[in-house]
Amino acid sequence: MNAADPRPTPVREPEGPARPRRLFDRxxxxxxxxxxxxxxxxxxxxxxxxxxxxxxxxxxxxxxxxxxxxxxxxxxxxxxxxxxxxxxxxxxxxxxxxxxxxxxxxxxxxxxxxxxxxxxxxxxxxxxxxxxxxxxxxxxxxxxxxxxxxxxxxxxxxxxxxxxxxxxxxxxxxxxxxxxxxxxxxxxxxQPLDFRAAARLWGIEDPALALRVHAVVGGTPAYRYDYVNDDVPRGPEDFDDWVCRTVLNPRTPLFREARHLVDEETGHGSHGACHSALAALASGCTTHGEIAAYTGQQLTDASRALALLRDHGLLLSQPDGLRPGLVRHRIADPLLAFEHAVVRPRRTALESEEAGAVWRSARADFSRIAEDCFAQICRHWAEHFAAPATFGGAPVTAAYGSLGSDPDSPEAHAAEVVVRGHDGQGPTRLLSIGLARLGADMDVEHLRRLHRLVDAVAAAGEDTGRVRPALYGGRGFSPELHAAQDRGEVMLVDLDRLYRGH
Missing domain, CATH: 3.40.50.300 (P-loop containing nucleotide triphosphate hydrolases)
Incomplete structure (x- = not known):
């Protein structure tokens, strides 16, 4: 009934399927x-x-x-x-x-x-x-x-x-x-699909190929169909050609999608600052100060751009895993990172030159953001897919962690996967410290570096008595590392485990 018309309001009966086929994984x-x-x-x-x-x-x-x-x-x-x-x-x-x-x-x-x-x-x-x-x-x-x-x-x-x-x-x-x-x-x-669901959406069974595709388009469902005309890499050997005929092709909607996404979301007057902040993030800057220095802005101006990106879901912020007073930022959508590391610096060339040659010149930049994407996938796996027994407690957070820069070796006191959680002794107990490498063959030197980092964390006052060292590798591990895993000295996580295991 309604006040204007006392007669019962006719309504349509349910019709059609319960849900469309393209409503994937929801x-x-x-x-x-x-x-x-x-x-x-x-x-x-x-x-x-x-x-x-x-x-x-x-x-x-x-x-x-x-x-x-x-x-x-x-x-x-x-x-x-x-x-x-x-x-x-x-x-x-x-x-x-x-x-x-x-x-x-x-x-x-x-x-x-x-x-x-x-x-x-x-x-x-x-x-x-x-x-x-x-x-x-x-x-x-x-x-x-x-x-x-x-x-x-x-x-x-x-x-x-x-x-x-x-x-x-x-x-x-x-x-x-x-x-x-x-x-x-x-x-x-x-939310965007996670990396496992995205691989199923694209129909990709090879974890290495799925990860590279994820580093380009992330987990946005629309990109699978509407933005690449249902074009899926036919195998690892087709990945480079797929990149050239889709995201690097000015005739496809995906070519301009990332730029339009930022411009539509952030409003007039903020486009330049937001694009510059995203370029800083794509280049490897993660802290407020690093981003301000890269963009040549005052901290307050950089803060406004970061806040705008965060409000619109384009930026994620998280405390450092080993220094919680330090907040680190990362781009929420891999396509935005790909745009600002690969496409944006070469947009003029892509509109006038052969895409294959431009892509070859951009491979180093793509490798960098693919490494970052891999590290984030490892953190997501630790939080959402690893069984509690994997780390000796239920993971609550997984974050990048650092103890500060070493002038002789800036990466010596940093880890891509710092896991904290519950083990019955505290809500944020340190459970695991791990290094993640997508493009390197991991060997015993990575384990030595990991042990040095755990020692440094202990020297800084953190309880590391039950920390489980972990190595996450995209290209496999040496026989010495497998032997160390058999002795219980390290946990090895490869691509197959990330995509299929716990």
Missing amino acids: DDEWAALTAFAQDPKSGPGLCVVSGRPRQGKTLLLEALARATGGFYFSGQEATEADSLRRLGEEYARYRRAAAPSRWPDWKHAVDELLALGDTRPLPVVIDAFPDLVEASPALPSVIHGALRRLAGPARQNRTRLVLGGETAPVMSRLFAGSPLRSIAELELRI
């Missing part, structure tokens, strides 16, 4: 959304779904509406009157009404939409919500008031309102300063 998100949408309890419900662009959020929400007979509307950058007109037309099509609804303001529109759930649990999905709020800042308060009015004990409304939007400050404010926070039942953040 089982947990789909289960959470469908459970929310079909919850039979009385009273309206609110769910907020956010995620960076190209992660499949819209596909997920459209599928939810189709599978449950719900209503779906996607906002656009427009005036309030234009958005209300479009919404009225979509609502009329959904209701199979002869004429579109004409609402004077959002209060009337929201009341009508929420009335769709007067007879049964029914999802009402409003996607691209930040675009609507841009023109109508009071919209979150309007929705909050309407939901509160329907939540009284005498009301039987069971609308399940789903607000979707990209990971941007507007979506963050829904849970930080908006009254909606107090009544939201579910928050879903649609």
Whole structure:
């Protein structure tokens, strides 16, 4: 029922498949959304779904509406009157009404939409919500008031309102300063696929090839189909050609995607600072001071660019694994690192020269970011895939760690994988210190260096009595290292274990 029309509101019955085939590896998100949408309890419900662009959020929400007979509307950058007109037309099509609804303001529109759930649990999905709020800042308060009015004990409304939007400050404010926070039942953040799921998405079984592809495109589902025309490397020998005909090809959408992603997300006036900060990160800078020095900015100016990138999900920050007072930054999306290390410095050449020659000149830069990608994959494996017994406790964090620079050997007191977690004796006990090398054959010298680092950590006052030394290698380990593993002196983790083991 609704106040304007006492007749029962007709709704569409569920139709189509439960979920589309291209909705890859979102089982947990789909289960959470469908459970929310079909919850039979009385009273309206609110769910907020956010995620960076190209992660499949819209596909997920459209599928939810189709599978449950719900209503779906996607906002656009427009005036309030234009958005209300479009919404009225979509609502009329959904209701199979002869004429579109004409609402004077959002209060009337929201009341009508929420009335769709007067007879049964029914999802009402409003996607691209930040675009609507841009023109109508009071919209979150309007929705909050309407939901509160329907939540009284005498009301039987069971609308399940789903607000979707990209990971941007507007979506963050829904849970930080908006009254909606107090009544939201579910928050879903649609993340990029992890490295294992990405390999399955691309249909790549060879871990070495899967890792190299991941170092280019990361775990964004849209890049698999829409941005490379379903082009997948046919094998390790095809990787170089695949790079040239996709991400280095000015005729493909992927060629300009990273630049557009930054420009669309960060807003006018900040593009240059954000691109420079990403270039600094792609070159190996990880601290605030290093980034400011690379970009030639004051610390405060660099901070603004880093904060903007972080707010939009393009930058991740984490305390150093051995010096927690030092925060290190890294690029969240491998494609952004590839853009700023490989493509951006050579964009003019790529638009006028043969891609193969440009790619050959860029291999050293790609090797550097591939090493960084490998180290991050090792950390992700330690946190999410390694069994608790692997490190003698449940991992909580895995981070890059350092004890400071040695003038004679800057890397001598650094480790790519510092694991902390629970072993029954403390919440952040040091469990493991590990070195990660993708392009080097690891031998006993790496183990000696690792032992020296563990000794240095102990000398700095950390309890290392139960630390498990680990070596993560992309090209294998020497016989001496395998013998050391048999003696319990080190744990060896290769690509096959990273992609398939625990």
